[in-house]
Amino acid sequence: MDWKKLFPQFExxxxxxxxxxxxxxxxxxxxxxxxxxxxxKSTVLVMEGRIKIYRENNEGGEFLMYYLGPGDACAIxxxxxxxxxxxxxxxxAEEYTEVLMIPIQLMDDMMNKFKTWYQFVxxxxxxxxxxxxxxxxxxxxxxxxERLEFYLKRHAGRTSKKLIELSHQQIADDLNSxxxxxxxxxxxxxxxxxxxxxxxxxxxx
Amino acid sequence: MDWKKLFPQFExxxxxxxxxxxxxxxxxxxxxxxxxxxxxKSTVLVMEGRIKIYRENNEGGEFLMYYLGPGDACAIxxxxxxxxxxxxxxxxAEEYTEVLMIPIQLMDDMMNKFKTWYQFVxxxxxxxxxxxxxxxxxxxxxxxxERLEFYLKRHAGRTSKKLIELSHQQIADDLNSxxxxxxxxxxxxxxxxxxxxxxxxxxxx
DNA sequence: CAGTTGCTGTGATTTCTGTCACATTGTGAG
DNA sequence: CTCACAATGTGACAGAAATCACAGCAACTG
Numbered sequence: 413m414d415w416k417k418l419f420p421q422f423e424x425x426x427x428x429x430x431x432x433x434x435x436x437x438x439x440x441x442x443x444x445x446x447x448x449x450x451x452x453k454s455t456v457l458v459m460e461g462r463i464k465i466y467r468e469n470n471e472g473g474e475f476l477m478y479y480l481g482p483g484d485a486c487a488i489x490x491x492x493x494x495x496x497x498x499x500x501x502x503x504x505a506e507e508y509t510e511v512l513m514i515p516i517q518l519m520d521d522m523m524n525k526f527k528t529w530y531q532f533v534x535x536x537x538x539x540x541x542x543x544x545x546x547x548x549x550x551x552x553x554x555x556x557x558e559r560l561e562f563y564l565k566r567h568a569g570r571t572s573k574k575l576i577e578l579s580h581q582q583i584a585d586d587l588n589s590x591x592x593x594x595x596x597x598x599x600x601x602x603x604x605x606x607x608x609x610x611x612x613x614x615x616x617x
Numbered sequence: 618m619d620w621k622k623l624f625p626q627f628e629x630x631x632x633x634x635x636x637x638x639x640x641x642x643x644x645x646x647x648x649x650x651x652x653x654x655x656x657x658k659s660t661v662l663v664m665e666g667r668i669k670i671y672r673e674n675n676e677g678g679e680f681l682m683y684y685l686g687p688g689d690a691c692a693i694x695x696x697x698x699x700x701x702x703x704x705x706x707x708x709x710a711e712e713y714t715e716v717l718m719i720p721i722q723l724m725d726d727m728m729n730k731f732k733t734w735y736q737f738v739x740x741x742x743x744x745x746x747x748x749x750x751x752x753x754x755x756x757x758x759x760x761x762x763e764r765l766e767f768y769l770k771r772h773a774g775r776t777s778k779k780l781i782e783l784s785h786q787q788i789a790d791d792l793n794s795x796x797x798x799x800x801x802x803x804x805x806x807x808x809x810x811x812x813x814x815x816x817x818x819x820x821x822x
Numbered sequence: 823c824a825g826t827t828g829c830t831g832t833g834a835t836t837t838c839t840g841t842c843a844c845a846t847t848g849t850g851a852g
Numbered sequence: 853c854t855c856a857c858a859a860t861g862t863g864a865c866a867g868a869a870a871t872c873a874c875a876g877c878a879a880c881t882g
Contacts, residue, residue: 467754475757491743500750523735530728537742538696544749545705549672551756552680552793556839579859588757590840595860611848611859760868784829795870800830816829816878 461509
């Protein structure tokens with residue numbers, strides 16, 4: 413595994429420590445990686461794939477917060493790991509995904525010894541906090557049409573493709589909306605020449 | 618100032634360092650402490666009073682995220698301070714407020730030297746992240762009536778009073794709603810015997 | 823006390839979104 | 853090809869909330 417390329421800032425000693433202690437795990441598309449209320453015992457580094465971090469409410473509704481990709485770490489797993497607390501979110505693999513699980517016992521040590529790790533943790537907090545702020549902005553101030561555009565752009569940005577392979581139902585779930593609403597809004601976007609609609613796929617133009 | 622009582626976990630050496638370097642600042646009700654886009658040069662510890670952390674959008678709407686009280690620290694100022702970045706939020710004193718401003722230059726040093734500081738920072742991140750999660754839950758899954766109840770309870774919890782001195786307009790602003798909607802919902806709550814309404818004041822029962 | 827100002831109550835209307843019902847279309851299995 | 857099923861399109865309706873219009877009421881000012 414050449415996961416070190418994803419974290420070029422880490423010093424060799426830190427990489428050695430991680431390699432010696434971390435466990436590699438693999439998930440397939442749809443696998444649930446972390447569940448609301450679950451006890452956390454490791455910090456997660458993403459090597460490959462794409463993890464969806466979302467919130468679930470008791471009535472079956474769900475709400476996408478953000479994605480983690482290669483080189484990202486789960487901020488929540490870091491916080492919870494350090495304090496040995498439970499998580500309040502769901503994490504699910506969107507595609508084939510490989511992660512490194514670092515036992516929480518190492519966290520304190522790594523924070524103290526390695527400046528690059530400490531900075532990486534801070535950077536991770538900052539990024540996730542910002543993403544969460546963007547999410548709050550969207551649901552607080554924007555209507556569904558704008559939220560949908562934001563969603564599609566973010567999705568395209570991640571995969572850097574012009575093609576988004578999602579059904580309307582999946583999008584509706586992520587936005588905690590309903591399929592009909594999404595279908596209608598997408599049709600309007602098509603009429604405005606922003607997208608082209610295909611089966612199970614949306615093309616940005 | 619006996620601010621040390623608010624942070625009993627800090628070791629004497631850390632307290633000494635803070636006392637030597639931090640600047641005390643005072644704000645009156647309504648003073649803006651931090652503005653969107655403003656450059657951050659200090660980490661803020663709250664000694665007394667109450668600070669409202671909220672988001673503003675370009676069309677004049679605002680949206681309350683959470684409050685900071687005595688013993689709290691501003692997570693955003695910590696993150697931004699460490700990375701010398703700008704903030705994306707507004708902070709405003711809700712009442713007479715005293716804070717300690719710790720220059721960012723000290724942050725790295727304190728994180729390395731003092732385990733209690735490091736743990737305090739982590740604890741702060743965790744708390745704010747959780748609060749933000751609760752906010753997301755509310756706007757994503759709840760209607761205005763439930764959000765209003767949550768808002769009132771949180772407000773009462775903070776001040777540990779049964780009396781909430783706010784106009785309907787202020788509440789509407791915090792929830793990014795309109796006065797009429799809030800008035801109507803409060804009336805309904807009064808009919809359900811959850812509150813009593815007075816001028817500029819709401820009484821929880 | 824009269825006048826002004828700000829807070830609250832309430833109806834009418836509109837927009838956005840969610841829900842139900844059902845039609846249509848694409849795709850793969852047999 | 854035909855059937856079955858999943859994805860999509862669309863109309864009708866319902867409910868939440870924003871907006872507009874205006875009335876009543878409390879509190880302060882001079």
